[in-house]
Structures are given as C-alpha cells and as structure tokens.
Amino acid sequence: MQCVGIIDDDDRVRLSFRLLMEVSGLEVETFASAEEFLGCQNFSRFACLLVDFRLPGLNGLDLVRTLRKQQVLIPTVITSGFSSESDDAEFVAAGVTAVLTKPVDPKRLVKTIKDVMAFGSDT
Amino acid sequence: MKAQLLSDEPARLRALRRLDVLDSLPEVAYDDIVRLAAELCGTPIALISLVDEDRAWFKAAYGLDAKETPRAFAFCAHAIETPADPLVVANAEHDTRFADNPLVTGEPNIRFYAGIPLMTKSDQQPIGTLCVISNEARELDDGQLQALTVLANYSEKLLQLRDATRELLSQQCELQQQDELMRLGRLSLAGELIAEVSHEISQPLCAISALSATLDVMNEHRGWEYGRTSALVGRLLGACDNARQILNRLRKSIHFTPPEFETCDINNILESTVDFLEFKCRQNEVDIKMNLAPLPLQVHANSAQLQQVVVNLFINAFEAMSEIAVADRSLMLSSRPDEDLVVVEISDSGPGLTVSDEVAFTAFESTKANGLGIGLSICSRIIEDHSGRISVSSRTGKGATFRVELPKAG
Numbered sequence: 001m002q003c004v005g006i007i008d009d010d011d012r013v014r015l016s017f018r019l020l021m022e023v024s025g026l027e028v029e030t031f032a033s034a035e036e037f038l039g040c041q042n043f044s045r046f047a048c049l050l051v052d053f054r055l056p057g058l059n060g061l062d063l064v065r066t067l068r069k070q071q072v073l074i075p076t077v078i079t080s081g082f083s084s085e086s087d088d089a090e091f092v093a094a095g096v097t098a099v100l101t102k103p104v105d106p107k108r109l110v111k112t113i114k115d116v117m118a119f120g121s122d123t
Numbered sequence: 124m125k126a127q128l129l130s131d132e133p134a135r136l137r138a139l140r141r142l143d144v145l146d147s148l149p150e151v152a153y154d155d156i157v158r159l160a161a162e163l164c165g166t167p168i169a170l171i172s173l174v175d176e177d178r179a180w181f182k183a184a185y186g187l188d189a190k191e192t193p194r195a196f197a198f199c200a201h202a203i204e205t206p207a208d209p210l211v212v213a214n215a216e217h218d219t220r221f222a223d224n225p226l227v228t229g230e231p232n233i234r235f236y237a238g239i240p241l242m243t244k245s246d247q248q249p250i251g252t253l254c255v256i257s258n259e260a261r262e263l264d265d266g267q268l269q270a271l272t273v274l275a276n277y278s279e280k281l282l283q284l285r286d287a288t289r290e291l292l293s294q295q296c297e298l299q300q301q302d303e304l305m306r307l308g309r310l311s312l313a314g315e316l317i318a319e320v321s322h323e324i325s326q327p328l329c330a331i332s333a334l335s336a337t338l339d340v341m342n343e344h345r346g347w348e349y350g351r352t353s354a355l356v357g358r359l360l361g362a363c364d365n366a367r368q369i370l371n372r373l374r375k376s377i378h379f380t381p382p383e384f385e386t387c388d389i390n391n392i393l394e395s396t397v398d399f400l401e402f403k404c405r406q407n408e409v410d411i412k413m414n415l416a417p418l419p420l421q422v423h424a425n426s427a428q429l430q431q432v433v434v435n436l437f438i439n440a441f442e443a444m445s446e447i448a449v450a451d452r453s454l455m456l457s458s459r460p461d462e463d464l465v466v467v468e469i470s471d472s473g474p475g476l477t478v479s480d481e482v483a484f485t486a487f488e489s490t491k492a493n494g495l496g497i498g499l500s501i502c503s504r505i506i507e508d509h510s511g512r513i514s515v516s517s518r519t520g521k522g523a524t525f526r527v528e529l530p531k532a533g
Contacts, residue, residue: 010326016333023340054322079329081322103329103367106336106360 002047003027004113005074007037007063009055017050017109024110026117034058034066043072047117050109052102053080064094075116079104131248135203136176138248142286145173145180152281153183156253156274161185163270164263166235166255171278172199173241173251182251187231196226199252202238206249209268212236214260234260237268239275244283253278297402318504321370328370332363384509385426386532388419389458389465392426396433397456407441408449414457420465421532424509432502432513436469436525439498443473443523463531470524475517483515 004026008014014030021028029046031037035057037049053060060078067074075097091099097116100109139145153171161169168186172179179197181190194200201220202210215221215234226233238254253275255263263271339356397404397411404411422429437454444452455470476483484503506513510530517523 010330012330013326013333016330016337019337020333020340023337023344081325101371103325103332103363103370105364105367106333109333110336 002117003029003045004117005037005046005049006030007032007034007049007055007060008052008079009033010052013052020106020110021113024114026113034060034063037063038066043067043074046074048113049074049076050113051076051078053078061091061094061096064096068095075119077112077116134246135248135250138243138246139173139175139250141289142243142250142282143289144182144282144285145175147182149183153278154185156278156281157183157185160253160255160271160274163274164237164255164267166257168231168256170199170254170256171241171251172197172238172254174200174203174249179251187256192226196224198224198226198233198236198256199238199254202252202254203240203249206240206242206247209240209272210236210238210252211263211268213262216260231256232258234258235262237263237271239272241275241279241282243286244279245286250282293402297406300399300402317373317376321374324366325370328363328366332360332367335359335363383425384423386421386423387426389422389424389429389467389529390415390420392424392429393433393456393458393467396430396437399430400434400437403437403441404454407445407452409441409444409452409454412453412455414455416459418460420458420460422465422509422529423532424529428505429509432505432527433467433469435498435502439525440469440471440473440523443471447473460531461528465529465531467527467529468524470522472522475519475521475523476515484513 004021006014006017006021006028008017008030009032011032014032018028018030034051034055038058051060051063055063058066060080064076064078073095076095077098077100078091078096079100079102081102088099098112100112157169157171161167166186168184170184170187171182173182174194174197177194178191179194179199181187184190198210198212198221212218212221213235215224215227215236221227221233221236224233233256235257236254238252240249241251241253242249253271255271335356339353339360342353342356393413393415397413440454444454451472453472455468457468457470459466484499503513506527506529512528513525514528515523515525
C-alpha cells in the first residue's frame with residue numbers, strides 16, 4: 001500500500017498528523033524538512049504529500065517545484081499558516097493539488113488526503 | 124588686501140545658511156530699509172549684504188544693479204571681522220586695506236563706506252552688514268550713524284523672524300514625520316504581533332485538534348466506553364473549532380491587501396528613504412554617508428515594505444549611537460551588485476549589539492528598555508517575503524553592520 005509523506009518541522013504537528021492518518025487507515029512517513037525528504041532514494045512509494053508551507057531551508061512551494069524539476073509528480077497538499085502565504089494562483093501554477101489553512105480541521109484534512117489519493121490526480 | 128577669515132568661519136557659514144536667505148527673492152521690508160538708509164545718510168548706495176563663503180550677496184540693494192560681489196573685494200567681509208563695531212571708511216583711496224580694491228580703482232569708484240555688522244540672534248554670528256556707500260569721500264554725523272544702527276537692528280530682527288518661522292515650520296514638519304513613523308510602526312507592530320502569536324498558537328492547536336480527532340476515531344473503532352468519552356471528545360473538537368475561527372478572523376483583520384511586488388531600483392528606494400529620514404538625522408545629529416552603486420539595481424519588491432525595513436534599521440542605528448559623542452557618530456549606507464544578488468549594508472558606529480547576532484531577529488528579544496524587540500523581526504519577515512536574507516555582524520565597541528541581500532530582478 002502506498003503511503004502519505006508528512007513534511008513539517010514542528011514535532012507536535014508531525015506526531016499528531018501521523019497518529020490521525022494512521023487511525024484513519026493510512027500508512028505514513030514523516031520528515032522534519034524538505035531537504036530530509038529530498039534525501040529519499042525512492043519516491044514511488046508516496047501517493048500523496050502533506051507539506052507545511054513554512055519550513056526551515058526550502059519552503060513547501062520550493063519543494064514542490066524541486067520535485068517537478070526532477071520529474072517527480074506526487075499529488076501535494078500544502079498547509080499554510082498565513083493568508084499572505086497562500087497565494088493560491090501561485091500554488092496552483094506550481095502544481096499544488098490543494099491548500100489548507102492551519103490550524104486545519106482534522107476531518108477535512110483526512111477527507112482531503114483520502115480524496116487526493118483516490119483520484120491520484122495530478123493535472 | 125583681503126579680509127582675514129574669522130576664527131569660527133564654519134560656524135558663521137552654518138548660521139548664515141540656516142537662515143535659508145541666500146538667493147531668495149527680493150522682499151519689500153528689506154528694500155524699504157536700504158532705501159531709508161540711503162536717504163537718511165545721503166548716499167547714492169545702500170545694501171543689506173550677506174557674506175557667503177566666496178561672495179557677498181545682496182538681500183536688498185538701493186542704487187546698485189549688482190546682485191553680489193566677490194568676497195575678496197567686499198568691504199563687508201572686513202566689517203564682519205569686528206562685529207561689535209561699525210566699519211567706517213572715510214576715503215578708501217587713503218586706506219591701505221582698500222586702495223587697490225577694483226571697486227575703488229574702477230566702477231562704482233567707492234570712496235566712502237559705512238557698514239553695521241548684522242548678527243544672528245541665537246548664536247551671535249556676524250553674517251553680513253547693512254551698509255551705505257558713496258563715490259565721494261565723506262563722514263557720517265552721529266545722528267546718521269545712530270539711524271543706520273537702528274535700521275541694522277531692524278534688519279537683524281527681520282532675519283531672526285525668518286529663522287524663527289523656518290524653525291517652526293521644520294518643527295511642524297518633524298512632528299508630522301514622527302506621527303507618520305509612529306503610525307507605520309503601530310500598524311506593522313500590530314500586524315507582526317498577530318502574525319507571530321497566531322503562528323505560535325496555531326501549531327499546538329493543530330496538534331490538539333488532530334489528537335482529539337485521533338481519539339474520536341479510536342473510540343469509534345473499539346467501542347470502548349464510546350458513549351461517555353465521545354461526548355467529551357466532541358466538546359474538545361468543538362473548542363478547537365472555536366479557537367480556529369478566532370484565529371482566522373484575527374488574521375483576516377490585518378491582511379486587507381497583500382503587498383504588491385514590482386520591479387524597482389533599490390537605489391531609488393534607499394534615496395527616498397534617506398530623504399524621508401532627513402529630520403530624524405538632524406535631530407539625532409547623525410550624518411549619513413552614502414555609497415550607492417552607480418548603476419540602477421533592479422529588484423522585485425514592494426517598495427513600501429523595503430522602505431519600512433530601511434527606516435527600522437536607521438532608527439535602530441540612531442538609538443544605538445545616542446549614547447556616544449556626536450563627533451563619533453557615523454552611519455554608512457551602501458548598495459552594490461554581487462553576482463545574482465543585490466547587497467545593501469547599513470553600518471553604524473554605535474556600541475554594537477548586546478545580544479548575539481543570531482537572536483537579534485527573534486521577536487520579543489529586545490535589549491532596549493522601551494522597545495518590544497519587534498523591529499528587527501519585522502525586517503526579517505519582510506526580507507524573507509522578498510526571498511532575501513538579512514544578517515548582522517557586530518563587535519563590541521566597533522558598531523554593527525546590517526546586511527540585506529535580495530535576488531536581482533530579471
């Protein structure tokens with residue numbers, strides 16, 4: 001079964017998202033930074049990424065763009081804290097599948113992730 | 124023979140320049156004074172002559188078309204050397220100081236000169252004279268000299284009034300500038316506080332709500348005391364919802380319009396900011412040295428935000444240097460290209476930072492008694508929004524240099 005990659009530098013958020021995904025029947029791998037994730041040898045196991053916009057080093061959008069350049073197309077959901085960060089048009093242009101504002105409604109988060117995985121969509 | 128330079132010539136010139144009267148348009152009041160002086164003394168010429176660095180400029184001239192004369196030939200330049208006394212030359216041809224003066228040997232063939240030095244009120248600097256001139260050798264009687272002195276007093280008062288008016292205007296202008304700075308400061312402070320606090324609260328809230336939802340799902344699966352705990356978890360989730368809505372409303376309240384970015388020349392931004400801060404510089408007795416790149420440096424930026432950063436860094440520098448002697452205060456602003464970056468540096472000669480260079484940009488880490496320590500973290504956030512970097516290097520007693528790097532546009 002394919003898994004969800006969670007990339008968030010906040011330990012509390014990473015752990016709680018992992019638990020929520022796991023009880024919802026999803027397999028999860030977590031990373032504390034974009035760089036750590038990019039160190040993965042094999043991206044094909046990821047069906048979906050859940051990425052915080054604000055990360056140390058490369059931010060969420062930088063990560064999506066970097067992956068695209070490497071021809072790695074994984075549907076990505078970005079969580080963003082601030083309205084000024086979520087320039088939706090920019091996110092869409094970069095290939096982001098969905099944007100959720102933090103703090104995220106957990107039910108909506110699970111539903112979004114499951115939808116994205118079901119469609120496996122990447123426009 | 125040339126007049127000797129006065130002992131504190133720079134202070135005298137500053138006093139004169141502060142009046143902002145050189146090359147001003149004619150004014151009836153001064154014209155009336157010179158006309159009256161000429162009539163009372165019975166001379167063809169009367170002048171209010173102000174002694175500038177290398178010329179004597181006439182605020183008012185009666186009986187003479189010239190606007191100014193080189194300082195080297197000006198009788199007034201001699202008169203202001205003895206500011207307490209009038210200079211009276213009965214016959215210039217017989218005076219070794221003036222016999223070879225071209226204004227004596229040629230037009231307008233000056234023979235007689237009487238000048239009363241004009242002093243500035245505040246710092247008692249001799250800035251020029253009220254003088255009467257004739258092409259015939261003669262004397263003034265006591266009454267005429269007295270009348271000329273009275274008129275000189277009036278001239279001084281008029282000039283002093285000019286100084287006072289200017290002072291008032293500049294104070295008013297300064298107050299407006301300060302208001303504007305305060306307003307900008309408050310706005311960005313409020314925004315920064317909300318941004319910082321909402322981010323800090325949002326993270327644990329995210330965790331709390333995700334964990335509550337996890338509990339909810341686990342309960343559902345196991346059916347374990349489901350009835351009792353699900354009500355509690357439901358309330359927990361409701362409270363999270365509530366907090367989330369408050370945060371969202373708070374965020375919406377500060378972000379009316381996202382800042383617009385456009386391609387602009389960083390040198391323009393720096394120059395206009397320095398203009399904007401001119402009063403602050405004068406108030407803090409700091410001279411700014413600028414060393415900007417000769418060519419335009421294009422960046423993709425919101426110029427109002429970058430201005431805010433520069434204002435913040437300048438005000439920091441002013442505050443840092445407030446404790447040191449005026450002579451030691453210096454502020455250097457430079458810009459230059461560096462490969463695909465544009466680098467701006469602001470260096471002060473203050474005591475350096477009292478916190479480590481790393482925590483300087485963290486919110487609420489102020490070392491100032493009256494600050495929240497939010498200024499530098501605002502700068503940092505803005506520069507990050509511009510995909511740039513801000514850093515500082517400082518050494519105790521050797522000042523601090525703030526360095527802003529922005530990607531070159533295009």
